[in-house]
Amino acid sequence: MNLDAKIEFPVIEFRSSDLERGTNGWHQLCKKVREACETFGCFEVVYGTISTEVREEMFRLMRELVEVPLERKQKNTSPLPYHGWIGPCAQVSLLYEGFGIGDVSNFDSVKDFAQLMWPDGHPRFCDTMHTMGTQLEVLHKLIWLMLIDSYGLGDDSLKMNYTMSVRMMKYMAPPPGEYETGLFAHTDKPVSTIICEDQIPGLEIEVNDGQWMKLTNLSPSSFVFMVGDPLKAWSNGRLKSTNHKVMMSGDKDRFSIAAFIMPNEGTIIKTPKELIDEEHPQLFKDFDFMKFFFFAFSNPARRIDSGQLLYDFAALSPPVSNAHMDK
Numbered sequence: 641m642n643l644d645a646k647i648e649f650p651v652i653e654f655r656s657s658d659l660e661r662g663t664n665g666w667h668q669l670c671k672k673v674r675e676a677c678e679t680f681g682c683f684e685v686v687y688g689t690i691s692t693e694v695r696e697e698m699f700r701l702m703r704e705l706v707e708v709p710l711e712r713k714q715k716n717t718s719p720l721p722y723h724g725w726i727g728p729c730a731q732v733s734l735l736y737e738g739f740g741i742g743d744v745s746n747f748d749s750v751k752d753f754a755q756l757m758w759p760d761g762h763p764r765f766c767d768t769m770h771t772m773g774t775q776l777e778v779l780h781k782l783i784w785l786m787l788i789d790s791y792g793l794g795d796d797s798l799k800m801n802y803t804m805s806v807r808m809m810k811y812m813a814p815p816p817g818e819y820e821t822g823l824f825a826h827t828d829k830p831v832s833t834i835i836c837e838d839q840i841p842g843l844e845i846e847v848n849d850g851q852w853m854k855l856t857n858l859s860p861s862s863f864v865f866m867v868g869d870p871l872k873a874w875s876n877g878r879l880k881s882t883n884h885k886v887m888m889s890g891d892k893d894r895f896s897i898a899a900f901i902m903p904n905e906g907t908i909i910k911t912p913k914e915l916i917d918e919e920h921p922q923l924f925k926d927f928d929f930m931k932f933f934f935f936a937f938s939n940p941a942r943r944i945d946s947g948q949l950l951y952d953f954a955a956l957s958p959p960v961s962n963a964h965m966d967k
């Protein structure tokens with residue numbers, strides 16, 4: 641079912657003149673970002689700082705990447721679920737192929753990946769991926785800062801050690817005339833995600849129970865920021881982690897890149913006390929991010945998750961008001 645056109649998906653332009661913290665423009669952006677993340681759990685961010693040249697080059701290189709021989713692709717493995725190569729399969733989708741690189745801000749990590757894929761280690765791929773990865777991490781940090789400023793919290797309230805992983809994805813065009821799943825519906829398990837697509841739409845979000853909205857007409861300088869389950873838990877349920885999926889139609893393959901914030905081993909997701917009061921009792925207990933991540937992927941039956949896993953893993957029931965707690 642498609643939603644009637646009245647619900648407007650938030651498009652927020654990050655003009656460089658508004659990105660100075662404390663300015664009027666900054667505060668307006670903070671407000672818009674918070675509203676979007678509370679209402680939709682995601683928004684389109686128009687962000688020209690990441691140049692279209694870098695994006696185009698990245699997608700050109702991804703078209704090269706999907707052509708490498710299968711035995712090399714299969715070397716892209718990871719101890720973390722969903723972090724290595726996944727080829728077309730029934731559990732994800734027959735149209736899907738994805739490659740993962742951990743810690744892309746670290747040049748050596750990108751180089752290790754490229755050396756598995758290409759005998760010459762493809763220096764151009766390494767430079768482009770590292771440049772784009774570093775810039776996507778800056779964008780993540782900017783949005784986090786806007787969120788904490790929008791709640792009037794201190795800089796330390798969303799501080800953690802993390803690395804940023806990237807997935808490069810190809811979704812094949814479905815058979816002519818068909819409308820098929822490219823990626824099953826899910827909420828994201830990393831803290832937050834930024835998605836970059838190469839002009840072919842396909843991403844859909846669930847805006848009301850069972851009502852799906854197609855994200856079309858993203859501008860060539862746009863990205864989609866998405867709140868993940870841990871960020872929802874941190875915010876005491878104020879921010880939404882949206883159920884989303886990829887649906888393919890038409891005759892063109894779709895390429896996309898997703899950049900995920902992955903807290904380091906041992907990181908505890910904890911709601912700041914300022915976000916807990918009598919009106920907003922604490923919904924989630926403090927939890928270890930990695931334990932949640934492994935829990936979410938440990939059982940294939942759990943793959944299809946529309947946000948319930950976070951409650952299964954970390955819900956406090958009944959919710960706890962901190963009015964009488966001394967922490």
Ligand SMILES: O=C(O)CCC(=O)C(=O)O
Nearest residue numbers: 809828835843886896898
């Ligand atoms: O390819 C996309 O647009 C979305 C990918 C996604 O949702 C994911 O990898 O978690």
Ligand SMILES: [Fe+2]
Nearest residue numbers: 826827828884
């Ligand atoms: Fe996702």
